[in-house]
Amino acid sequence: MHTPTTITVTLTALTAFALTGCGPTEAVTTKPDTKVSTPTTGTSSSAPAPSAPSKAATVGDTVTLKGKGDGEQLAVTIKKWVDPAEAAEEFMKPDAGKRWVAAQFELVNTGTAVYSDSPSNGTQVADDQGQQFHSTFGEITAGPAMTSSAKVSPGSKVLGWITYEVPKDSKITKVQFTMNSGFASQTGEWTIP
Template sequence: MRRTTAIAAVITAGMLFTTTACTDDDITTAPSKTGAAEQPASEPAEAPEDEPTKATVAKVGDTITLKGQEDGEQVDATLKKLVDPAQPKDEFFAPEDGNRWVAAQFELTNTGTKPYADSPSNGAGVADADGQRFQATFADTKAGPSMTSDAKVPPGEKALGWITFEVPKSSKIVTVQFGLNSGFADQTGQWKVS
């Protein structure tokens, strides 16, 4: 009995340590690089008088640099496109009645020193204007090829693909999020989409 109590105390202390160790979560909304859509190609760039103003909220086309759980894990995540609603690729699969699919195209460039190995859709999510949050679903859409579920990306290389979310038809999607290590990394990138 005494041994069981001691083991339970150690397990409880371990869980408390694990819970408190995960408090450094950071949601990053500032882009490290802005997309080409930020400034139309037809307008010449003006010479700034002072230091140029850096965008503070990432949008579609912008890149956010994210670090993983281990040293050397780093990815430049770019939300390339968002299709809302996304049409099913075939007639066999469709969202449930009252729902629609939203598809986000991500380009994940390994800028770290270690291979990026992950299931990217596990770390992706969307939120609507009411604060409801939705995780990725397995669905192929006409938007394009789905993101691999087993990415193994060497340093300097990239993975490109679509991640699909099933949301209520009435939801207005306002942000898209992405994090490394199936979403368990301390950093999460967030893009404003409306």
């Protein structure tokens, strides 16, 4: 019989996580330089030990997410948030009764496999009523849009704005990002004040 041991893992660069159930995916938030203790018994693995709830990630925080494939991992940061986001050209604007909001994402490949995806496919925003809105195509004055076909080798990064069209009176409270065009099992979530 093996005696249970506790392995303490120090996560770097704002990558500690707390897992909460969220339908078929897990929501992940971060805290800087936090330690996560994971009990293990013999050769079998077990779920992370329960820990005190962590503060939700906000703009500027980094969330580390795993993809579906071996070696797929990103450190995802929302660098900036704009609300409303101003259209960069006069012929492409939000529909009547709507506005654009946008998040500047930085995706750093911290895994061992190439990250190849359309990042905007796996992101959405939610308002205080629980309504969710997917990304839309729109160039904004805040800066360049996120590429629609990212190919990021291990150790490299990609940076760009992702725009969302929402009703004029919606109060956006969350931004979510999931790898593999939204099909990975972990979802990063950032609270918008």
